[in-house]
Amino acid sequence: MELTFSGAPGAGRAVAIVTGVSRAQGIGAAVTRRLAASGVAVLATGWRSFDAISGNPAGSSDVDELLADVGADGGTVDWISADLANVSDIPGIFAAAEDRFGSVSILINNAAYSLRDGWQGLTAELMDAHYAVNQRGTALMTTEFARRWPGGTGGRVISLTSGQFKGPMLDEIAYIATKGAIDAMTITLSAELAPLGITVNAVGPGPNDTGWMTSDLEAVLLPQFPFGRIGQPDDAARLIAFLASDQADWITGQIIHSEGGFLRR
Numbered sequence: 001m002e003l004t005f006s007g008a009p010g011a012g013r014a015v016a017i018v019t020g021v022s023r024a025q026g027i028g029a030a031v032t033r034r035l036a037a038s039g040v041a042v043l044a045t046g047w048r049s050f051d052a053i054s055g056n057p058a059g060s061s062d063v064d065e066l067l068a069d070v071g072a073d074g075g076t077v078d079w080i081s082a083d084l085a086n087v088s089d090i091p092g093i094f095a096a097a098e099d100r101f102g103s104v105s106i107l108i109n110n111a112a113y114s115l116r117d118g119w120q121g122l123t124a125e126l127m128d129a130h131y132a133v134n135q136r137g138t139a140l141m142t143t144e145f146a147r148r149w150p151g152g153t154g155g156r157v158i159s160l161t162s163g164q165f166k167g168p169m170l171d172e173i174a175y176i177a178t179k180g181a182i183d184a185m186t187i188t189l190s191a192e193l194a195p196l197g198i199t200v201n202a203v204g205p206g207p208n209d210t211g212w213m214t215s216d217l218e219a220v221l222l223p224q225f226p227f228g229r230i231g232q233p234d235d236a237a238r239l240i241a242f243l244a245s246d247q248a249d250w251i252t253g254q255i256i257h258s259e260g261g262f263l264r265r
Helices: 027-037 048-053 060-072 089-100 124-148 173-196 215-224 233-244
Strands: 015-018 041-046 077-081 106-109 155-160 198-204 255-257
Touching: 015 027, 015 089, 027 041, 027 060, 027 106, 027 233, 041 060, 041 089, 060 077, 077 089, 089 124, 106 124, 106 233, 124 155, 124 173, 124 198, 155 173, 155 233, 173 198, 173 255, 198 233
Parallel strands: 015 041, 015 106, 041 077, 106 155, 155 198, 198 255
Antiparallel strands: none
């Protein structure tokens, strides 16, 4: 099935914002490539300061590689630095997309703040840092999208969630607490935004080889994948692209886990 993307009513093409795009191997980059290959103009955002403190830094070469690859394939993409913890950055993201490409019809809330904690390491500051990006950032990006939506069918919001309701995620208390809010917001926002012509869904990619897994961790996780391989960024990107397409106009309020039958133990 060939996916189509009509974009905002009256617009010449579909325009997407994809947050959390910094590593060439990441899910955000995979989604950007998928959408751009389908003719969607993409404004990608990233925040390298977090990449540095998370122990998984991405250099400008990763973004340059993404932009060059998409351009070589005939796609349209641009990238800006944006901190979703800074609420004043959020309107500017949409303004930048509109200035470059036109009215935004697809929002992919992929950016995430994730530092390991555990109950002994949990602090108010750590909770607040996770909340600012994972919960508040996702909510404010979505409502900004809805306020700017001109009305009519074709609006799409897809947020990245995790497996917090499928089993324990040890040493991830702040992360799972704020990611759990995305599931709750997806269900309620889908009902509130449906009259505007906007669908709202969430995707849980499961353990994914986006560059953060060590070889030892891969060896532990591999037996838990019944298909015999670790999840890849494009596994989630294919589902996200479908949910963003015209073909998914009757799907909303869903939390879909695209994780290859991962067996939690």
